[in-house]
Amino acid sequence: MTGDAAYLVSDVARITGGRAIGDPGEKYMARFLLIDSRKLLSPSHTLFFALQSRQNNGHRYVKDLLQKGVRAFVVKTVSEEWLENFPEASFILVGDPLVAMQKLAAYHRARFTYPVLALTGSNGKTVIKEWLYQSLYEKYPIVKNPKSYNSQIGVPLSVWLMSDRHALGVFEAGISQPGEMTTLANILKPETGIFTNIGPAHDEGFGSRKEKIQEKLKLFSHSNTLIYCRDHQDIQEEICLWHQDRPDIKLFSWGWDQDADVQIIKQEKGEDHTITTMLYQGQTLKLSIPFCDDASVENALHVSAYMKYAGHDDGFICQKVAALQPVAMRLEMKEGVNNCTIINDSYNSDIYSLGIALDFMAKQLRHMEKTLVLSDILQAGVPDETLYAEVASLVSSKKVERLIGIGPNISSQAGKFTIPAKFYRSTDDFITHADLNHFRNEAILLKGSRPFEFEHISNLLQQKDHQTILEINLDALVHNLNVFRSLLSEGVKTMGMVKAFSYGSGSLEVSRMLQYHNVDYLAVAYADEGKTLRQGGVHIPIVVMNPEIRSLDTLLHYSLEPEIYGFPLFQRFIDALEKLPAKTGQPTYPVHLKLDTGMHRLGFVPNEVHDLITVFRNNPHLHVASVFSHLAASEESSHDAFTRKQIAQFEQSCRALENALGYPFLRHICNSAGISRFPEAHFDMVRLGIGLYGISGDPGVQSLLHHVSTFRSVVSQVKTLSQGDTVGYGRAGMVIDHMEIAIVPVGYADGLNRRLGNGRGSLLVKGHRAPIVGNVSMDMCAIDVTGLHAKEGDEVIVFGEGLPAEEMAAVLDTIPYEVFTSISQRVKRIYYQE
Numbered sequence: 090m091t092g093d094a095a096y097l098v099s100d101v102a103r104i105t106g107g108r109a110i111g112d113p114g115e116k117y118m119a120r121f122l123l124i125d126s127r128k129l130l131s132p133s134h135t136l137f138f139a140l141q142s143r144q145n146n147g148h149r150y151v152k153d154l155l156q157k158g159v160r161a162f163v164v165k166t167v168s169e170e171w172l173e174n175f176p177e178a179s180f181i182l183v184g185d186p187l188v189a190m191q192k193l194a195a196y197h198r199a200r201f202t203y204p205v206l207a208l209t210g211s212n213g214k215t216v217i218k219e220w221l222y223q224s225l226y227e228k229y230p231i232v233k234n235p236k237s238y239n240s241q242i243g244v245p246l247s248v249w250l251m252s253d254r255h256a257l258g259v260f261e262a263g264i265s266q267p268g269e270m271t272t273l274a275n276i277l278k279p280e281t282g283i284f285t286n287i288g289p290a291h292d293e294g295f296g297s298r299k300e301k302i303q304e305k306l307k308l309f310s311h312s313n314t315l316i317y318c319r320d321h322q323d324i325q326e327e328i329c330l331w332h333q334d335r336p337d338i339k340l341f342s343w344g345w346d347q348d349a350d351v352q353i354i355k356q357e358k359g360e361d362h363t364i365t366t367m368l369y370q371g372q373t374l375k376l377s378i379p380f381c382d383d384a385s386v387e388n389a390l391h392v393s394a395y396m397k398y399a400g401h402d403d404g405f406i407c408q409k410v411a412a413l414q415p416v417a418m419r420l421e422m423k424e425g426v427n428n429c430t431i432i433n434d435s436y437n438s439d440i441y442s443l444g445i446a447l448d449f450m451a452k453q454l455r456h457m458e459k460t461l462v463l464s465d466i467l468q469a470g471v472p473d474e475t476l477y478a479e480v481a482s483l484v485s486s487k488k489v490e491r492l493i494g495i496g497p498n499i500s501s502q503a504g505k506f507t508i509p510a511k512f513y514r515s516t517d518d519f520i521t522h523a524d525l526n527h528f529r530n531e532a533i534l535l536k537g538s539r540p541f542e543f544e545h546i547s548n549l550l551q552q553k554d555h556q557t558i559l560e561i562n563l564d565a566l567v568h569n570l571n572v573f574r575s576l577l578s579e580g581v582k583t584m585g586m587v588k589a590f591s592y593g594s595g596s597l598e599v600s601r602m603l604q605y606h607n608v609d610y611l612a613v614a615y616a617d618e619g620k621t622l623r624q625g626g627v628h629i630p631i632v633v634m635n636p637e638i639r640s641l642d643t644l645l646h647y648s649l650e651p652e653i654y655g656f657p658l659f660q661r662f663i664d665a666l667e668k669l670p671a672k673t674g675q676p677t678y679p680v681h682l683k684l685d686t687g688m689h690r691l692g693f694v695p696n697e698v699h700d701l702i703t704v705f706r707n708n709p710h711l712h713v714a715s716v717f718s719h720l721a722a723s724e725e726s727s728h729d730a731f732t733r734k735q736i737a738q739f740e741q742s743c744r745a746l747e748n749a750l751g752y753p754f755l756r757h758i759c760n761s762a763g764i765s766r767f768p769e770a771h772f773d774m775v776r777l778g779i780g781l782y783g784i785s786g787d788p789g790v791q792s793l794l795h796h797v798s799t800f801r802s803v804v805s806q807v808k809t810l811s812q813g814d815t816v817g818y819g820r821a822g823m824v825i826d827h828m829e830i831a832i833v834p835v836g837y838a839d840g841l842n843r844r845l846g847n848g849r850g851s852l853l854v855k856g857h858r859a860p861i862v863g864n865v866s867m868d869m870c871a872i873d874v875t876g877l878h879a880k881e882g883d884e885v886i887v888f889g890e891g892l893p894a895e896e897m898a899a900v901l902d903t904i905p906y907e908v909f910t911s912i913s914q915r916v917k918r919i920y921y922q923e
Contacts, residue, residue: 124138495514
């Protein structure tokens with residue numbers, strides 16, 4: 090995991106109290122923390138912690154990582170073989186690599202003075218954290234745990250993401266046994282805390298519920314403020330006792346209790362929302378919460394209480410609470426097969442959260458019959474006989490009509506359940522034998538512990554209305570971003586190119602992900618694209634590459650920054666800017682200058698730089714944010730001399746501009762190909778476009794990149810044809826011999842180029858290439874599946890893993906850019922993280 094952190098290995102040894110063996114590490118800069126050797130990204134900047142557990146030992150993977158180029162390790166033991174074969178490697182010898190990682194994280198966190206908010210409790214931590222981010226990211230650059238990285242390992246990795254670019258940290262902390270929270274408290278040192286609630290999760294690790302509450306409260310021992318719900322009596326009692334020894338900590342409570350700082354005085358539940366009226370300091374506030382189950386309402390009120398404590402105005406709080414969105418893998422509803430509704434809570438499973446999920450199903454889908462798909466409940470801390478007797482009682486009381494149990498433990502307790510039930514030994518067993526026709530017009534709650542991977546069941550039961558889709562793997566996108574970042578010198582910024590619908594992948598979703606991972610700038614083609622991003626919550630700087638004067642109001646209103654590439658445009662921009670009312674303008678307005686160093690498209694040529702300087706001197710209200718140019722052939726080694734000439738011309742023009750203007754600006758000329766091939770030209774920033782999506786002309790870089798996009802469809806129908814039959818318009822597909830064809834609902838209106846017809850292109854079915862037969866139609870095509878035993882519903886890959894977009898581009902004598910951007914917007918985009 091990486092943020093902006095970077096430490097010399099010798100400093101890491103000092104910080105962790107370890108002993109350096111081998112190379113002293115005076116030159117090796119560690120930017121990436123690695124605990125899983127399979128996720129190696131940048132060997133030259135990686136620090137590997139050889140963690141040990143009952144299941145595994147990180148020291149087993151040191152030799153393999155050494156062979157892959159990693160040269161910095163935190164270990165408990167050192168092999169003589171490592172030292173002898175890799176004398177340039179640095180090893181930091183410590184008593185416990187996990188403790189060392191925690192010490193490094195604590196040291197890193199202490200470097201930052203902005204506030205940190207920490208959350209703990211049995212349930213709701215991740216949802217509240219994500220909802221706080223949804224509510225506040227427009228006001229503050231926020232750093233937070235990825236997903237649910239809240240453990241002894243996850244918290245240090247999350248804190249490593251902290252950097253100067255953030256203004257608020259929001260971290261969740263979870264524990265499973267006594268003694269763990271003090272470690273997390275020493276790392277996080279939160280100024281403010283939220284205690285969500287208490288339930289049976291991890292009860293087996295503690296002597297009592299009281300002991301568990303006391304342990305969790307240790308997170309806030311040195312905080313200034315603790316926010317909590319006063320209605321949880323056991324939490325209220327323990328906080329009162331705890332507070333006696335810490336009277337300087339401010340308690341800020343909410344709830345129905347009249348002594349709460351924020352009192353709930355009225356609550357009305359509708360079909361899909363809850364109206365809650367709060368009283369604070371004599372003033373009422375009415376919230377419309379877009380959920381009606383008790384757990385989501387409580388989580389939303391925690392968010393509201395924090396925003397109230399932090400001083401946000403009532404209008405802002407009402408707006409943000411009303412706009413809260415479900416958090417993936419947490420009680421998310423989706424359309425299912427045969428008119429069913431799927432509620433996916435395949436995140437964790439304990440009897441407390443099961444009750445919450447059943448309440449959610451009962452209130453959200455009260456008019457439907459209800460089926461529960463439940464895995465073994467792990468780490469319950471009680472005998473199976475007792476546990477599943479409680480589960481059976483709960484399921485009956487919540488009016489569940491049918492149970493499907495998955496796992497050996499729940500299967501062994503089948504006799505405890507009085508409602509109709511069926512049991513399977515594993516998720517695979519269910520997927521193999523389940524009949525989807527048995528699921529009709531019902532609500533289906535998926536409640537599974539993570540090891541059971543219920544997302545596969547969710548995929549099976551979801552409605553497949555959109556048969557032709559483009560899947561975008563956001564994890565792969567971030568991986569590719571970090572591959573290119575690993576090639577940059579410290580301090581070099583990144584601009585993400587999200588024009589052309591983010592190369593077909595969807596601008597808003599991709600932009601949000603890039604923003605979260607601290608890309609410095611985004612670039613769009615037109616102001617309307619930038620407007621859409623702003624309306625979707627993107628707040629980082631956005632450059633408009635093709636500004637139009639008629640869109641000036643949009644540029645100003647949404648804080649978009651124009652590219653200026655010629656004097657006529659520049660003068661019209663200046664004239665229009667001067668006509669605006671003074672209150673609309675800014676003291677200085679940022680612009681980005683495009684220089685033509687040899688591409689000969691848009692841009693100022695070198696002999697225009699002198700006149701350009703004059704324009705800026707006459708218009709001090711304009712500020713040069715960056716100067717850039719385009720490399721014409723950065724991927725072609727045969728044109729390297731020309732590329733270096735472009736770079737030299739760019740440097741010369743930038744020096745002239747900077748000397749005349751009297752202030753520095755960002756310089757950028759490298760695209761994705763230039764990043765790997767011309768490191769001397771990284772300057773202050775680089776532009777990442779096609780590389781984000783897994784395409785590079787550099788074989789070394791290409792081997793590190795992951796495919797981001799998969800264009801999928803399905804077989805609609807299979808036909809058997811005889812000699813002399815023809816397929817498609819113009820009878821272009823002539824059957825020479827017996828042939829089986831499959832009809833696939835993807836055509837040229839979806840982005841499947843017509844030139845791929847008549848055998849020029851192929852689609853992938855069951856791992857085999859199936860040539861396209863006849864002409865590609867507007868909405869469908871036919872493929873030859875002779876001998877593949879294809880059937881209706883089989884998956885078809887248009888491009889993706891096993892059939893790369895580069896191959897389709899080669900057939901079309903074009904480039905992958907065109908393939909990606911040709912995919913119609915009528916093709917539904919599905920975004921996922923693994």
